[in-house]
Amino acid sequence: MKPVGTLYLWTIIIGGMLVTYTTRLSFILLIPQERVPDLIKRALRYVPPAVLATLILPDLLLSDGRLQLDPQNFRLLAGALAALVCWRTKNTWLTIGVGMVALWLLSSL
């Protein structure tokens, strides 16, 4: 574990709090709600899947910045298996459990 700066962390905590609370307060207290553009309302639906996929795919496909599409890429195999389990069961614990066990088994073979 590498040490992370205290000032850096608290900048993120306070900044994250301010932006999050502002979005939650926005239409309750700050802006009249009939001003939400329809385009924004539609776009918001795609933010969670887009952000999550952005974080998952490079983590599974890249190793030291290089594409790894061979069977030696255990994270990709374990991640794909976990995705399959999640798709069939929608169970959070099972998804994480299967993924971890799969990675552990593959890397100790």
Place this chain on the structure above:
Amino acid sequence: MKSTARAECLAGIRAQIPILLGVVPFGLIFGAVARSAGIPPLETQALSLFVFAGSAQFITAVLIAESTPAFIIVLTILVVNLRHALYSASISPYTQHLPRRWKAVLAWLLTDEAFVVASVRYRDKNSAHAHWFTFGTGLTLWAAWQVSTAAGIALGQVIPENSLLDFALPLTFIALLIPLLIDRPTWIAAIVSGLSAVILSGLPYKLWILIAAILGVAAGMVAELRLTPAEEPSR
């Protein structure tokens, strides 16, 4: 009058309890994996206390582990939590009669889970005390999130650190993502942003995260407009 307020509050607490089954595991995992991102216990709990937004906190942990500049992290939290503005808009007709401090408190508690439960309550016409319901349901979730984070931090101190624990984060994201892929536009949004992220991942300051996410959102909207040109989007 007072008993109605209390009854609403209790009903709000009760309505939130089944949801906690899905939330507590994420709190535990967040508390545990924050350590492998290098975040000390105090700051880990502070993220839950002050930011209080599950997926944004997980993303923050990943970005901190990769030494992303604070400015980019805060911007990413903003983009991830923009959907709360939508919740704020749909709750606002029911909070207009309330004093400012009530609005401030309800906005603080306005998470995905509280919103889902509260909007079911607001479908009922008789909503003079419904803000007590929303308060009860939001506070229950907030308390559960704090306690599960703390338990996760304690757990993270005792289990040994290794690469398997690092893998819990992408797995958590997979568990969050798969249930969101409900139609073609959401699939397209995920595929386009994921592939863009792989291609752009060399960009400095982790700018690829925002760019890939925006490309994915745009692709999802284009897909939606092409697939359902005349009718309203299904939700």
